[in-house]
Amino acid sequence: MILNDFETGWKNVFEERLVHLQKLFPNVIFTSKERFKAMLRIKATVPGDRLAQKVVDNVLHCIERDSARVCERCGKGGRRIMSEEYFSEPKTYCVNCYAIVLDEILQDLHEELSTP
Numbered sequence: 001m002i003l004n005d006f007e008t009g010w011k012n013v014f015e016e017r018l019v020h021l022q023k024l025f026p027n028v029i030f031t032s033k034e035r036f037k038a039m040l041r042i043k044a045t046v047p048g049d050r051l052a053q054k055v056v057d058n059v060l061h062c063i064e065r066d067s068a069r070v071c072e073r074c075g076k077g078g079r080r081i082m083s084e085e086y087f088s089e090p091k092t093y094c095v096n097c098y099a100i101v102l103d104e105i106l107q108d109l110h111e112e113l114s115t116p
């Protein structure tokens, strides 16, 4: 699995596209996969094939843009949350998942603070 390090939502929506890309261009090597500004940023190289490289770069760019509107937790429509003080970094969530994740964080924090 290419998107191992990410939550289910992004995996369910984008893994298949990446697998398809790999089938079209068997030489493709995924060099990095990260969340950047709450979007899925994937870099890849296709050694010795400049045309394939352009296609791959464009597909990865589309995935990056699309990921800004897909909840990384459940895969439904979401939006980027750029300034939530309790998140370690910006994330993309739907309203439900945002509430659930924030609640979990606050509960952990509450337990931490009430432990003598």
Ligand SMILES: [Zn+2]
Binding pocket: 009, 071, 072, 073, 074, 075, 076, 078, 093, 094, 095, 096, 097, 098
């Ligand atoms: Zn969600």
